[in-house]
Amino acid sequence: MHEDVEKIFTNLVVGFVQNLRVGDPSKPRTDVGPLITVEAAMEIEKRINKAVARGAELLTGGRRQGALLYPTVLRKVNDRDELVKSETFGPVIPIMTFADLDDAIGTCNSTVYGLQAGVFTKNLVLVKELSSELTWAP
Numbered sequence: 001m002h003e004d005v006e007k008i009f010t011n012l013v014v015g016f017v018q019n020l021r022v023g024d025p026s027k028p029r030t031d032v033g034p035l036i037t038v039e040a041a042m043e044i045e046k047r048i049n050k051a052v053a054r055g056a057e058l059l060t061g062g063r064r065q066g067a068l069l070y071p072t073v074l075r076k077v078n079d080r081d082e083l084v085k086s087e088t089f090g091p092v093i094p095i096m097t098f099a100d101l102d103d104a105i106g107t108c109n110s111t112v113y114g115l116q117a118g119v120f121t122k123n124l125v126l127v128k129e130l131s132s133e134l135t136w137a138p
Helices: 003-018 038-053 101-108 124-133
Strands: 057-060 072-075 092-095
Touching (some): 003 057, 003 072, 038 057, 038 072, 101 124
Antiparallel strands (some): 057 072
């Protein structure tokens, strides 16, 4: 997201995530259940810890109990961290900002996965520009 709205957006996301109910997926009130295996949860926990060691700021979550990983929000994640370079299938939201369009395109194009890019705008010229600039290869 653009750095001008990071604080407002981050506060909204953290507030939402902190209100999620974690637990047994067979219970109707549960919002977030466990991952498929303990090993899968441990792998994501490892990625979170590596990102924090490289300077990411853990805002909420990051705690694991067996296969259950509490929903996690981080900011200032480096675009070279495995957490965002590889597909991390778990309850993790890495918040990354950009200063301008070229910065955003560079971040999106720094991974082999094209699934992380989403554009929300009414500006069709911008949509056309981004559709030709965003690639699926680093």
